[in-house]
Amino acid sequence: xxxxxxxxxxxxxxxxxxxxxxxxxxxxxxxxxxxxxxxxxxxxxxxxxxxxxxxxxxxxxxxxxxxxxxxxxxxxxxxxxxxxxxxxxxxxxxxxxxxxxxxxxxxxxxxxxxxxxxxxxxxxxxxxxxxxxxxxxxxxxxxxxxxxxxxxxxxxxxxxxxxxxxxxxxxxxxxxxxxxxxxxxxxxxxxxxxxxxxxxxxxxxxxxxxxxxxxxxxxxxxxxxxxxxxxxxxxxxxxxxxxxxxxxxxxx
Amino acid sequence: xxxxxxxxxxxxxxxxxxxxxxxxxxxxxxxxxxxxxxxxxxxxxxxxxxxxxxxxxxxxxxxxxxxxxxxxxxxxxxxxxxxxxxxxxxxxxxxxxxxxxxxxxxxxxxxxxxxxxxxxxxxxxxxxxxxxxxxxxxxxxxxxxxxxxxxxxxxxxxxxxxxxxxxxxxxxxxxxxxxxxxxxxxxxxxxxxxxxxxxxxxxxxxxxxxxxxxxxxxxxxxxxxxxxxxxxxxxxxxxxxxxxxxxxxxxxxxxxxxxxxxxxxxxxxxxxxxxxxxxxxxxxxxxxxxxxxxxxxxxxxxxxxxxxxxxxxxxxxxxxxxxxxxxxxxxxxxx
Numbered sequence: 001x002x003x004x005x006x007x008x009x010x011x012x013x014x015x016x017x018x019x020x021x022x023x024x025x026x027x028x029x030x031x032x033x034x035x036x037x038x039x040x041x042x043x044x045x046x047x048x049x050x051x052x053x054x055x056x057x058x059x060x061x062x063x064x065x066x067x068x069x070x071x072x073x074x075x076x077x078x079x080x081x082x083x084x085x086x087x088x089x090x091x092x093x094x095x096x097x098x099x100x101x102x103x104x105x106x107x108x109x110x111x112x113x114x115x116x117x118x119x120x121x122x123x124x125x126x127x128x129x130x131x132x133x134x135x136x137x138x139x140x141x142x143x144x145x146x147x148x149x150x151x152x153x154x155x156x157x158x159x160x161x162x163x164x165x166x167x168x169x170x171x172x173x174x175x176x177x178x179x180x181x182x183x184x185x186x187x188x189x190x191x192x193x194x195x196x197x198x199x200x201x202x203x204x205x206x207x208x209x210x211x212x213x214x215x216x217x218x219x220x221x222x223x224x225x226x227x228x229x230x231x232x233x234x235x236x237x238x239x240x241x242x243x244x245x246x247x248x249x250x251x252x
Numbered sequence: 253x254x255x256x257x258x259x260x261x262x263x264x265x266x267x268x269x270x271x272x273x274x275x276x277x278x279x280x281x282x283x284x285x286x287x288x289x290x291x292x293x294x295x296x297x298x299x300x301x302x303x304x305x306x307x308x309x310x311x312x313x314x315x316x317x318x319x320x321x322x323x324x325x326x327x328x329x330x331x332x333x334x335x336x337x338x339x340x341x342x343x344x345x346x347x348x349x350x351x352x353x354x355x356x357x358x359x360x361x362x363x364x365x366x367x368x369x370x371x372x373x374x375x376x377x378x379x380x381x382x383x384x385x386x387x388x389x390x391x392x393x394x395x396x397x398x399x400x401x402x403x404x405x406x407x408x409x410x411x412x413x414x415x416x417x418x419x420x421x422x423x424x425x426x427x428x429x430x431x432x433x434x435x436x437x438x439x440x441x442x443x444x445x446x447x448x449x450x451x452x453x454x455x456x457x458x459x460x461x462x463x464x465x466x467x468x469x470x471x472x473x474x475x476x477x478x479x480x481x482x483x484x485x486x487x488x489x490x491x492x493x494x495x496x497x498x499x500x501x502x503x504x505x506x507x508x509x510x511x512x513x514x515x516x517x518x519x520x521x522x523x524x525x526x527x528x529x530x531x532x533x534x535x536x537x538x539x540x541x542x543x544x545x546x547x548x549x550x551x552x553x554x555x556x557x558x559x560x561x562x563x564x565x566x567x568x569x570x571x572x573x574x575x576x577x578x579x580x581x582x583x584x585x586x587x
Contacts, residue, residue, distance in 0.1 A: 020414060109564050
């Protein structure tokens, strides 16, 4: 019984992944067949042959997410320190939490006007900036726990021993925070990688990323290519999860 | 706060942190919400004709608005309940299935189960006399359930977009479940399959959200069992004469549920504003809040635009209040 329950947990968790992989390898899936027939790698080959632009979209999504992750990790590392030791920490943390938890697409509706006025709507930079708001917010929440009393005392110790600010960061704080920085980078990369609504609104459909492609193909009633885009979309998170399994439990 | 702490945040890094906070998070959002508010009051935008409450009276008296908030609240509440209690059930099952706490807390340790057991013995922390065959049996069970735990991590890597697409391919009348039902002759055709997508009860939306959230809660509960020393309290409770049922209901569950209430509240806010899943699996009426907001914003009828802003502001107020409550509770916990 316990074996069966464990197997059910495993199957339910793996089913969405198995399904999108299966559909990306399907030539047709006529009702009521449970499995598609025949299986073919034709859709995957179309990426290599350039029949679809998914390779370029994958590269654009990766570049966009890496930029967002880099900016938001660096900025939130600094800002979280400011908030963590501030006497109005609860208020500032509440402000920081808002974009992290609230719906990006609803805030996106309101923010779009600013981007139109700034002339960066429908551009790569505009989407990067818009996504950075949400990833930055996550970074602050993430790093606020890092900047604790222990780090403060270490900082005091370095200054007491005559160390400079540069030495404090290069020899103490950055080595100490290496794991946290890597983890935050991965997480903010994923926040950006998963983002659909804000990319659609701010990018105005001109900045094509993989989540947009999934919905485009669904709209075109093309489940094969939607599944293929979905596979490309889940590859980096799964790889990161695998690389990151040592670090991940700490954020839970 | 200490003097040095004050000096620390007032340092150049502190100023930079403050500037970044204002520039990236506070100002864009505050400015855009202010613009949205002014737009709804007729004080700015293309339709601006001076101060008016017309938009607000239209939105507040609109059946569509309250239906959207109602269905969103219903979906969020059901998702929170199922994810929390489902996650709790999975976590307690995995612990009862013979998984040592260290394994449960860190799934990566699954492959080194044997070594953990032996290392404990050598260090003298916990010397167990394992009968012949028992070690292998426990090892087998441990591996099996640890694999189940490892699988719980998979949905954390699933974007909502893919979750929505996979949910549609599984639950729709031509999806996987319908095909299985047809194959075992439970239904005669796709039209006989019950509606789990685009249905009144939003069952498909709920199912996909639960699939994404339940594993997170299961892992969270597993870790809390370890960090909150639930086993120690449960053992104490039993040694004082409590039954297993009393221990579960009066010790284990209250500890775990109390510690996760903030996460549940945050999940409520996240589901309340979710977009991709209801966009694909939801209905035209009632729409969930995010879908309604974007739909109104993108309509050709310009009169709908201020209504989209008004709904966005209402959502901001509701979710903002939830965030404040959640953070207050967290502060009480850490105080």
